Amino acid sequence: KANRKFHPEDSVIDVGGRKIGGGSFAVIAGPCSVETEEQIIEVAKAVKASGATMLRGGAFKPRTSPYDFQGLKAEGLKLLLEAKRETGLPIVTEIMNQDHLDLFEDVDVIQVGARNMQNFELLKELGRTDKPILLKRGLANTIKELLMSAEYIMSGGNENVILCERGIRTFETYTRNTLDLSVIPVLHNLTHLPVVVDPSHATGHSDLVEPMAMAATAGGADGLMIEVHNNPPMALCDGAQSLTPLQFDETMKKVRRIREVV
Numbered sequence: 001k002a003n004r005k006f007h008p009e010d011s012v013i014d015v016g017g018r019k020i021g022g023g024s025f026a027v028i029a030g031p032c033s034v035e036t037e038e039q040i041i042e043v044a045k046a047v048k049a050s051g052a053t054m055l056r057g058g059a060f061k062p063r064t065s066p067y068d069f070q071g072l073k074a075e076g077l078k079l080l081l082e083a084k085r086e087t088g089l090p091i092v093t094e095i096m097n098q099d100h101l102d103l104f105e106d107v108d109v110i111q112v113g114a115r116n117m118q119n120f121e122l123l124k125e126l127g128r129t130d131k132p133i134l135l136k137r138g139l140a141n142t143i144k145e146l147l148m149s150a151e152y153i154m155s156g157g158n159e160n161v162i163l164c165e166r167g168i169r170t171f172e173t174y175t176r177n178t179l180d181l182s183v184i185p186v187l188h189n190l191t192h193l194p195v196v197v198d199p200s201h202a203t204g205h206s207d208l209v210e211p212m213a214m215a216a217t218a219g220g221a222d223g224l225m226i227e228v229h230n231n232p233p234m235a236l237c238d239g240a241q242s243l244t245p246l247q248f249d250e251t252m253k254k255v256r257r258i259r260e261v262v
């Protein structure tokens, strides 16, 4: 179902009236994790003012260490919905377990994180919903495996899948992951699904986010996912790669010189 051969036109995914794919370029921005009401509302207003089209924020966090902040869970989703009410921005947030699906009723885009890209039971369950799904490429997964995971969702009846490149594991340790920009043209060739690039998790360094956001935009991505925090040094998760609202505003100006954000 994801194959371009049987579906030559680009898929355009509708997210609460905003579109992504087929010429519509989306920018999904916000903190790694929802931390407090003040934090998420402040960041939501700031990214909206800079031209972001969707708000991201993790409530259920897949952390490497069980001793790290695990997210505010249901309370985090509540705060995200509040930020949505305040700003009108559609929200994107990660699901870790199909048993939580009821909590995601008012979420606009459900994210499947890199670590769950091959959680096939979760993918099948998401295939039974009609929600747009942002499917992130696994840390060490091939393009074909990413497409097969999309197929798990689509074969269940949900064809609203957005693919996301967020960097892969290589021998390089300077960057958190290695951003594989070549997936953009490769995926556009193989599939009609929109392709989003996440330069934040791909690089792990805030100063690398802007140049890689620009490169992905110029390289034909259908959107970007960028982590923005109102106080990155104090962030409970991924502060080192988070842009301040001011840095995000600068990045948006440069992205808009390459492509219109709608």
Ligand code: PEP
Binding pocket: 032, 058, 062, 112, 113, 114, 115, 136, 166, 201
């Ligand atoms: C995230 O988007 O916050 C996240 C955990 O991303 P990934 O699954 O790509 O590591």
Ligand code: MN
Binding pocket: 032, 033, 201, 227, 237, 238
């Ligand atoms: Mn993160």
